[in-house]
Amino acid sequence: MYRTLKQALLDRIADVLRSKYDLSGVNVATEQPPNLQLGELATPVAFELAKRLRKAPRAIALDLAGELGSIAGVASVEIAGAGYLNIKFDRAAAVRRIAAGEHFDLRGEGLRLIEHTSINPNKAAHVGHLRNAILGDTFARLLRPDGYKAGYPVAVQNYIDNTGVQVADVVVALLHMEGKSPAEIDALLLELKARGERVDYYLWDLYARVSQWYQADPAQKDARKAIRLQTLHELEEGNNDTARIADVLSTAVLHRHLATMQRLGIEYDFLPRESEILHAHFWESARALMIERGVLYEETAGKNKGCWVMRRPGAEARDLLSSRPEQSEVEGPAVSSTDEDAKVIVRSNGTVTYVGKDIAYHLWKFGLLPDRDFGYTPFHKYPDHTCWISTLQGEAEHPHFGRAAAIYNVIDSRQNDPQANVVEALRAMGFSDAADRYTHVNYAMVALTPRCAVDLGYAVSDEDMQRPYLEVSGRKGFGVKADDLLDRLIAAAKVQVDARHPEDDDAQRLQTATEIAVGALRYFMLKYTRNTVIAFDFREALSFEGETGPYVQYAAVRAANILRKAEVLPEAAATALETLDLADHLHGAEGDSVWALWLQLSRVTIVLEQAIAAAEPAIVARYAFQLAQEFNNFYHRNHVLNETGRDRRTLLLGTAAVALREVTRVLGWLGIAVPQSM
RNA sequence: GCACUCGUAGCUCAGCUGGAUAGAGCGGCAGCCUCCGAAGCUGUAGGUCAGAGGUUCGAAUCCUCUCGAGUGCACCA
Numbered sequence: 001m002y003r004t005l006k007q008a009l010l011d012r013i014a015d016v017l018r019s020k021y022d023l024s025g026v027n028v029a030t031e032q033p034p035n036l037q038l039g040e041l042a043t044p045v046a047f048e049l050a051k052r053l054r055k056a057p058r059a060i061a062l063d064l065a066g067e068l069g070s071i072a073g074v075a076s077v078e079i080a081g082a083g084y085l086n087i088k089f090d091r092a093a094a095v096r097r098i099a100a101g102e103h104f105d106l107r108g109e110g111l112r113l114i115e116h117t118s119i120n121p122n123k124a125a126h127v128g129h130l131r132n133a134i135l136g137d138t139f140a141r142l143l144r145p146d147g148y149k150a151g152y153p154v155a156v157q158n159y160i161d162n163t164g165v166q167v168a169d170v171v172v173a174l175l176h177m178e179g180k181s182p183a184e185i186d187a188l189l190l191e192l193k194a195r196g197e198r199v200d201y202y203l204w205d206l207y208a209r210v211s212q213w214y215q216a217d218p219a220q221k222d223a224r225k226a227i228r229l230q231t232l233h234e235l236e237e238g239n240n241d242t243a244r245i246a247d248v249l250s251t252a253v254l255h256r257h258l259a260t261m262q263r264l265g266i267e268y269d270f271l272p273r274e275s276e277i278l279h280a281h282f283w284e285s286a287r288a289l290m291i292e293r294g295v296l297y298e299e300t301a302g303k304n305k306g307c308w309v310m311r312r313p314g315a316e317a318r319d320l321l322s323s324r325p326e327q328s329e330v331e332g333p334a335v336s337s338t339d340e341d342a343k344v345i346v347r348s349n350g351t352v353t354y355v356g357k358d359i360a361y362h363l364w365k366f367g368l369l370p371d372r373d374f375g376y377t378p379f380h381k382y383p384d385h386t387c388w389i390s391t392l393q394g395e396a397e398h399p400h401f402g403r404a405a406a407i408y409n410v411i412d413s414r415q416n417d418p419q420a421n422v423v424e425a426l427r428a429m430g431f432s433d434a435a436d437r438y439t440h441v442n443y444a445m446v447a448l449t450p451r452c453a454v455d456l457g458y459a460v461s462d463e464d465m466q467r468p469y470l471e472v473s474g475r476k477g478f479g480v481k482a483d484d485l486l487d488r489l490i491a492a493a494k495v496q497v498d499a500r501h502p503e504d505d506d507a508q509r510l511q512t513a514t515e516i517a518v519g520a521l522r523y524f525m526l527k528y529t530r531n532t533v534i535a536f537d538f539r540e541a542l543s544f545e546g547e548t549g550p551y552v553q554y555a556a557v558r559a560a561n562i563l564r565k566a567e568v569l570p571e572a573a574a575t576a577l578e579t580l581d582l583a584d585h586l587h588g589a590e591g592d593s594v595w596a597l598w599l600q601l602s603r604v605t606i607v608l609e610q611a612i613a614a615a616e617p618a619i620v621a622r623y624a625f626q627l628a629q630e631f632n633n634f635y636h637r638n639h640v641l642n643e644t645g646r647d648r649r650t651l652l653l654g655t656a657a658v659a660l661r662e663v664t665r666v667l668g669w670l671g672i673a674v675p676q677s678m
Numbered sequence: 679g680c681a682c683u684c685g686u687a688g689c690u691c692a693g694c695u696g697g698a699u700a701g702a703g704c705g706g707c708a709g710c711c712u713c714c715g716a717a718g719c720u721g722u723a724g725g726u727c728a729g730a731g732g733u734u735c736g737a738a739u740c741c742u743c744u745c746g747a748g749u750g751c752a753c754c755a
Contacts, residue, residue: 165755347753547703641714
């Protein structure tokens, strides 16, 4: 609604500027005035034009005002201050349109490939991984087609680095540190399963221990590092006992990660694995393509001699600089032909670096490696779809996930440079369209406050106590596990639900507590903008009051309770507004308290559009909170069930119904359910 | 050393492409449950938007510098 009216206003202003002043392409700013008395929509465009037209802002505003009044849905246009144009909506018309669900549709063609989670499959998920997965999952919900929008085709990928050094480490731990045989490892996994223990938890501790073990004995240090390297090679090579054990372990952990994420309503469509990228030889194709496109070449001199490197953007300028005569005389002629800043893609020993593999993988994502693809096989069944995993020989019938029109990689900000390398490679290869459609959805890490670390029982040095926050580290076993946090949240919510709703059976109370816990956790991870470091604190994360998920859920539950007690169906309450004469009830102090909520409700599309454009789910989270706040205002100023005026009661019931509908919708985008009671 | 991000109320954070009196939550203080559920609401105190210049009709927002914080900068993975 707001989106539609704003567009109509912008279009009309553009028309007037063209016909009256012969101006085009003016960037017209709009804003929402600070209070309702000043209207619903405003523009300071007259200030902007004053100099260009050499005319007083107020005079320009006056010219424009006359032309804007006739826009459908606009009640009046007023000039305020030195030249603000304040637009007042036709409130009754707006309410009817919102109630009827009219809105600007958001849609687009072409697959959006969203990659998130991507936890190394050698340990349990922790709070940092939760932020990643919740951000990615929420962004997918914002884009996906649903009852509100046509949206975009979306596929969600969770990239699995199953041949990396982290997996090698836990294999080393079991085979060499603990001296278990492959058969004993198989038995261990069965035993853990029988005892109901989580494999990912078991490996969490083991991974921390093996990291120590490498360093523990100075005499053994080199030998142990050699074992690690050897294990890594066997892993990459495949078809051996080491690789088989690694596969068994990483697959078991992967199942655990999917289970953890499913508790939060997070699901995936495809799990591409590093092992297939290796064994299906993605890199060989990418390498040929890069050479053909002139971005990969063999370095013949300097520190990178014998490597295949990629020139970095801006490097040519430095080349010219270093080939100036005075430099050449000092440094020798060789310097002018080498680029010391070039990125090494293939090492002098012939192995490819991470960036190289990543370039190959991203070429595949955009359908730019036509001769390579994964094999696909089903891995996990969700209630309404299947998650596929990469394999060498897959099913004949399968969906395909490459050839994306746009990709979104949810990866933390510490990967900014490596991600930029991939984009630059695409651009250098001439795939500038792909480079433009590559979005690194970066976010700052989740860290622990020193205080929190101490409370968890970790030893914290005096130096670390002075730091603002401490980075979580799987290698050190330092962090809060995702399942532990969720368990604590559910327990805390359950205490409240048990006390408040003794009439519900235990299964129902547990479900309610779980929905509240998930709401609290998802909201907590989403309310911070992406580039804010979350210094994790139990007190804040476990809070159900103030700016939290449960606050928003509570508003929705209250709205539902009103309708239930009034014995009207939400749909009927909303439809009743269509034939009602609303004009008398939406103005004055009483009317404003109702209208303020409708105005907030009118902003759904504009908020969604903004959140998608900025890839910033926090915008939606914030809006959900504002909606709930506005509903609580309405709730306290208007006693719906005691209202005796028939028309006004219809309006109030309709308002509660539409508020419930929209809050539920917005919470749905955040992956948060509305409990049946709270 | 270089690059990137940031510095807003006691604490944690918002502040959209520059726009009207800089906003929330928590915490503090004072209140509100015979009335749709108090996981709620009302009121109140609290800010030199790190500092200094500049651009602009207008700057928390853009530019420069200074101070402070964080992250990233291997033929590692």
